[in-house]
Amino acid sequence: MKKRIAVLPGDGIGPEVIKGALQVLDGVATRFGHEFETIEQVFGGAAIDQEGTPIPEATLKTCNDSDAVLLGAVGGPKWDKGDVRPEQGLLALRKAMNVYANVRPVHVYPGLEHLSPLKSNKVKGADFVFVRELTGGIYFSEPKERNEKRAVDTLSYTREEITRIVEKAYDLASSRRRKVTSVDKANVLETSKLWREVVEDVAKKYPNVETEHLLVDYAAMRTISNPTSFDVVVTENMFGDILSDEASVLTGSLGMMPSASLSENGPGLYEPIHGSAPDIAGSGKANPIGMILSVAMMLRHSFKLEKEAEAVELAVFETLQAGYRTQDIFGESGTLVTTKEMVNQIHFRM
Amino acid sequence: MKKRIAVLPGDGIGPEVIKGALQVLDGVATRFGHEFETIEQVFGGAAIDQEGTPIPEATLKTCNDSDAVLLGAVGGPKWDKGDVRPEQGLLALRKAMNVYANVRPVHVYPGLEHLSPLKSNKVKGADFVFVRELTGGIYFSEPKERNEKRAVDTLSYTREEITRIVEKAYDLASSRRRKVTSVDKANVLETSKLWREVVEDVAKKYPNVETEHLLVDYAAMRTISNPTSFDVVVTENMFGDILSDEASVLTGSLGMMPSASLSENGPGLYEPIHGSAPDIAGSGKANPIGMILSVAMMLRHSFKLEKEAEAVELAVFETLQAGYRTQDIFGESGTLVTTKEMVNQIHFRM
Ligand SMILES: CC(C)[C@H](C(=O)O)[C@@H](O)C(=O)O
Ligand SMILES: CC(C)[C@H](C(=O)O)[C@@H](O)C(=O)O
Numbered sequence: 001m002k003k004r005i006a007v008l009p010g011d012g013i014g015p016e017v018i019k020g021a022l023q024v025l026d027g028v029a030t031r032f033g034h035e036f037e038t039i040e041q042v043f044g045g046a047a048i049d050q051e052g053t054p055i056p057e058a059t060l061k062t063c064n065d066s067d068a069v070l071l072g073a074v075g076g077p078k079w080d081k082g083d084v085r086p087e088q089g090l091l092a093l094r095k096a097m098n099v100y101a102n103v104r105p106v107h108v109y110p111g112l113e114h115l116s117p118l119k120s121n122k123v124k125g126a127d128f129v130f131v132r133e134l135t136g137g138i139y140f141s142e143p144k145e146r147n148e149k150r151a152v153d154t155l156s157y158t159r160e161e162i163t164r165i166v167e168k169a170y171d172l173a174s175s176r177r178r179k180v181t182s183v184d185k186a187n188v189l190e191t192s193k194l195w196r197e198v199v200e201d202v203a204k205k206y207p208n209v210e211t212e213h214l215l216v217d218y219a220a221m222r223t224i225s226n227p228t229s230f231d232v233v234v235t236e237n238m239f240g241d242i243l244s245d246e247a248s249v250l251t252g253s254l255g256m257m258p259s260a261s262l263s264e265n266g267p268g269l270y271e272p273i274h275g276s277a278p279d280i281a282g283s284g285k286a287n288p289i290g291m292i293l294s295v296a297m298m299l300r301h302s303f304k305l306e307k308e309a310e311a312v313e314l315a316v317f318e319t320l321q322a323g324y325r326t327q328d329i330f331g332e333s334g335t336l337v338t339t340k341e342m343v344n345q346i347h348f349r350m
Numbered sequence: 351m352k353k354r355i356a357v358l359p360g361d362g363i364g365p366e367v368i369k370g371a372l373q374v375l376d377g378v379a380t381r382f383g384h385e386f387e388t389i390e391q392v393f394g395g396a397a398i399d400q401e402g403t404p405i406p407e408a409t410l411k412t413c414n415d416s417d418a419v420l421l422g423a424v425g426g427p428k429w430d431k432g433d434v435r436p437e438q439g440l441l442a443l444r445k446a447m448n449v450y451a452n453v454r455p456v457h458v459y460p461g462l463e464h465l466s467p468l469k470s471n472k473v474k475g476a477d478f479v480f481v482r483e484l485t486g487g488i489y490f491s492e493p494k495e496r497n498e499k500r501a502v503d504t505l506s507y508t509r510e511e512i513t514r515i516v517e518k519a520y521d522l523a524s525s526r527r528r529k530v531t532s533v534d535k536a537n538v539l540e541t542s543k544l545w546r547e548v549v550e551d552v553a554k555k556y557p558n559v560e561t562e563h564l565l566v567d568y569a570a571m572r573t574i575s576n577p578t579s580f581d582v583v584v585t586e587n588m589f590g591d592i593l594s595d596e597a598s599v600l601t602g603s604l605g606m607m608p609s610a611s612l613s614e615n616g617p618g619l620y621e622p623i624h625g626s627a628p629d630i631a632g633s634g635k636a637n638p639i640g641m642i643l644s645v646a647m648m649l650r651h652s653f654k655l656e657k658e659a660e661a662v663e664l665a666v667f668e669t670l671q672a673g674y675r676t677q678d679i680f681g682e683s684g685t686l687v688t689t690k691e692m693v694n695q696i697h698f699r700m
Contacts, residue, residue, distance in 0.1 A: 087537045117472045117574050138505065144540050151544035152506040155488065159499050185588070187437045190494050194501035220596035224467050224574060238535070242592055246570035 002035040003303055006066040006267075008043035008059065011086060012276025013286035013339075014072025020288035020343035021070065021295045024315070027350035028299065028308050039066065043093075044074030044086040045276075054089025060096055068302040069097070069269045072291065073276035095135050099261035099269050100161070101168045102132040102240065103297070106227070106247045106257070109320060114331055115252025118224065123250055128230035129176070130247065131169040132240025134261055136161045137191075139237050157191045157236065162198040164264070169234035170206045179210045179231035183219040183239055195236065216243070223247050248273055255287030255328045258294035260301050268302045270294040284338035287326040289316055292346060315349040352385040353653055356416040356617075358393035358409065361436060362626025363636035363689075364422025370638035370693035371420065371645045374665070377700035378649065378658050389416065393443075394424030394436040395626075404439025410446055418652040419447070419619045422641065423626035445485050449611035449619050450511070451518045452482040452590065453647070456577075456597045456607070459670060464681055465602025468574065473600055478580035479526070480597065481519040482590025484611055486511045487541075489587050507541045507586065512548040514614070519584035520556045529560045529581035533569040533589055545586065566593070573597050598623055605637030605678045608644035610651050618652045620644040634688035637676040639666055642696060665699040 007022070009015035022038060029036050041059040048054050054074070063069045074086040107127050113120040141154040166182070173180045182199045184192035196213060203211040214222065216239045222229060223246050235243065248257055254274050261269040272290025280286060293316060300309035323334040324345050330336050337345065357372070359365035372388060379386050391409040398404050404424070413419045424436040457477050463470040491504040516532070523530045532549045534542035546563060553561040564572065566589045572579060573596050585593065598607055604624050611619040622640025630636060643666060650659035673684040674695045680686050687695065 085537065091538070117469060118467050119469055122467045139538055141502075146540040146544055148509070150506065150508045151540040152491075152504065153539045153541050154502065154504055156500065156502040185591075187435065188441070188489055189503045190496040190501040191503050194496055217591045217595040220570070220592045221599045224596065224599045239592075241535075241567045242570045242589075245567040246574065246596060249571045249574045 001303065001305070002037070003067045004037045004039070004065070005298075006063045006069040007038045007040045008069065008071045009040065009046070010043050010072040010074040010276065011045040011076050012073055012278040012281045014044075014074065014276055016281070016286050016339050017272065017288045017291035018070060018072040020339060021291040023343050023347050024292050024312060024350065025295050027347045028312065031311070031350055032305070032308050034305075034308070043071070044089050045076050045079045047089065048079055048082065048084055048086065052084070054084060054086045055092050060093070063093065063097060063267065066267050068267045068298045070295065070298065071269060071271040073272065073274065075276050076278040078278070091139060093269065094261060095140065097266060097269055098135060098263045100133060100135040100264075101165055101262040102130070102134040103172070103260045103262060103301070104130040104132065104244050104248075104257070104273060106130065106244075106251060108251050109253065109256070111320070112251070112253055112329065115329055116250055117252065118250055123227060126227040126250060128227070128247075129172060129232050130240060130244040131165065131172060131232060131234040132244055133161065133165040133235070133237045134240075137237035155189070155191050155238075157194060159194065159198060162195050163202065166199050166202045166234055168262070169232050170202055170209055173209045173232040174206060177231040178208055179212070181212050181214055181219070181230055181233045183214050183216050183233060183235035183243065185216045186213070187215060191236070219243060220246060223250070253329050254290075255326065256289040256293065258290055258297050260294070260297040262301055268298065270298045284340060285327045286339045287328050288339050288343050292316060292343075311350060315346045318349050319345045351653065351655070352387070353417045354387045354389070354415070355648075356413045356419040357388045357390045358419065358421045359390065359396070360393050360422040360424040360626065361395040361426050362423055362628040362631045364394070364424065364626055366631070366636050366689050367622060367638045367641035368420060368422040370689060371641040373693050373697050374642050374662060374700065375645050377697045378662065381661070381700055382655070382658050384655075384658075393421070394439055395426050395429045397439065398429055398432065398434055398436065402434070404434060404436045405442050410443070413443065413447060413617065416617050418617045418648045420645065420648065421619060421621040423622065423624065425626050426628040428628070441489060443619065444611060445490065447616060447619055448485060448613045450483060450485040450614075451515055451612040452480070452484040453522070453610045453612060453651070454480040454482065454594050454598075454607070454623060456480065456594075456601060458601050459603065459606070461670070462601070462603055462679065465679055466600055467602060468600055473577060476577040476600060478577070478597075479522060479582050480590060480594040481515065481522060481582060481584040482594055483511065483515040483586045484590075487587035505539070505541050505588075507544060509544065509548060512545050513552065516549050516552045516584055518612070519582050520552055520559055523559045523582040524556060527581040528558055529562070531562050531564055531569070531580055531583045533564050533566050533583060533585035533593065535566045536563070537565060541586070569593055570596060573600070603679050604640070605676065606639040606643065608640055608647050610644070610647040612651060618648065620648045634690060635677045636689045637678050638689050638693050642666060642693075661700060665696045668699050669695045
């Protein structure tokens with residue numbers, strides 16, 4: 001199989017973890033006899049510095065012409081005060097690629113429970129997936145305006161927008177433990193009332209999947225008090241932003257968490273959930289696993305290469321079992337390694 | 351001192367905890383020589399059953415004519431499918447009383463750390479206060495509409511609305527550990543950009559108070575990963591709803607948490623943060639401490655009776671120290687008591 005991949009290293013530790021991920025991808029190519037053509041493009045803060053915009057046209061074109069996009073990380077204090085910000089590039093990219101479904105697994109690795117801020121018995125076995133709507137809602141709806149005296153944002157959703165993301169969640173749940181938790185604020189928001197209606201409609205088409213509705217405030221509580229009660233959690237853009245970040249802390253290993261942003265038929269966008277961490281950039285301290293597991297998600301979701309995806313995940317798992325740890329997941333025991341050494345260990349097990 | 355208090359027992363365990371709180375308030379009256387006149391009115395689901403509306407006019411009038419309002423809890427599955435819902439009464443009451451500042455302490459009691467889902471070393475010493483904007487934002491802004499195909503909510507804030515809540519937070523921080531954490535989503539929302547501007551302005555008037563800005567997604571993470579880093583957290587209505595509920599779980603003792611909703615000059619509204627818990631209503635299992643500590647907040651904020659407020663808090667603290675526990679906070683040791691017995695123990699220590 002031959003695939004074309006747009007590679008956006010981005011800012012901070014982005015380039016380092018991307019480099020590691022491409023080495024592992026090379027391992028996949030060799031072992032399974034695939035060909036992955038990669039085209040690197042500038043994006044985010046780096047693109048602001050070079051071209052004055054976080055998302056140059058050539059970058060966008062390459063992304064749209066590829067079979068998938070790998071993104072390292074964007075942003076940093078350097079660009080926080082500027083007129084154009086790296087995050088604008090990210091939002092524009094999501095919209096332009098129409099990647100409406102952000103899929104984020106939250107998985108507490110056996111043996112790494114001690115890293116969690118939660119008591120081990122609370123998180124042990126937690127294994128769920130957030131499905132966040134990513135191209136609508138209050139991030140993109142108009143009007144959006146501000147003057148000296150007053151500011152306005154708009155939260156709007158159409159039935160179609162809700163339907164496609166909710167269906168995505170039910171499809172995913174069908175291949176997992178068959179439970180969908182839909183999160184809204186239906187006691188206050190009109191968009192949430194429509195959301196709940198659509199969920200009820202879609203649910204009828206999936207009689208084998210259990211459905212529950214949670215109010216967002218209660219969901220924020222249950223994420224901590226009972227994370228093992230979730231399988232697939234589906235919600236709108238802003239709630240998903242807040243809750244999926246909250247949930248990611250449970251694992252105690254942010255650096256290991258991948259994400260996929262999927263479109264209907266076009267390329268998907270794959271990135272670790274960690275930020276650009278400019279403070280540790282270049283020091284060999286970055287954990288490459290979030291990026292590497294994002295490659296696994298790309299193999300699975302964009303290329304339908306399930307065996308290959310599992311091979312990457314297994315290599316990561318075995319490397320962890322063998323005790324290798326970057327600084328962020330280093331505990332009492334184990335072998336402390338650099339980004340590069342961690343990548344080598346994973347590549348070696350491919 | 352003579353004060354007039356509107357009492358809204360509400361639904362589920364509301365009436366039981368209100369009864370307990372009034373007994374403790376009686377203790378305050380006797381010990382300190384005050385007179386508290388209480389006028390009970392129907393509210394919430396109970397009012398829907400009796401009068402077809404969650405907030406009858408007589409109830410609203412009594413609230414506005416009083417020096418403070420005590421509220422038990424509202425809602426329950428019984429009214430979830432109806433056209434009028436108890437929560438609408440709560441929102442209407444907040445708006446009518448203009449209680450724009452919701453103040454919610456998050457306090458991990460020494461000796462109760464084991465109740466937290468977090469590791470004890472993570473929560474030990476956590477002691478912070480949420481200041482949530484309560485009468486504006488996406489809860490109340492227009493347009494708010496829905497048809498078959500599309501739904502819209504509006505998030506708007508004026509500079510004045512933001513200024514008064516932010517000032518409230520800085521005032522509170524001045525009497526505490528002098529740190530304000532302002533939470534917004536300034537990288538996406540126009541309202542958040544205005545919010546951040548106002549915080550910067552207000553901060554200048556409080557040179558002794560440290561200011562930090564957190565994005566809401568990051569704040570949701572830090573609430574779990576480092577709760578002791580907060581002193582006063584100020585944020586808009588919806589973010590406050592989500593984050594303050596998230597934070598309340600940290601303590602492991604939801605049933606013990608009070609809240610105050612304050613207006614500029616009118617009466618304040620005091621209620622425990624727990625819900626109406628219809629499943630345990632009438633069984634003697636309800637924890638009355640959240641309601642009793644809400645009475646302490648009323649004494650402090652509405653009546654400026656600081657000594658009296660501290661007396662109530664001390665009585666609660668000593669009762670806990672003596673090992674008395676309602677079911678929700680019962681652990682390995684201690685004496686399991688009913689709602690009534692807990693109230694008696696606290697009253698006895700007044
Ligand atoms: C950078 C920011 C705009 C973005 C978001 O809020 O969507 C980020 O927090 C995320 O979750 O990917
Ligand atoms: C009942 C509901 C409308 C309310 C809110 O969202 O404000 C509740 O969750 C709260 O926080 O008091």
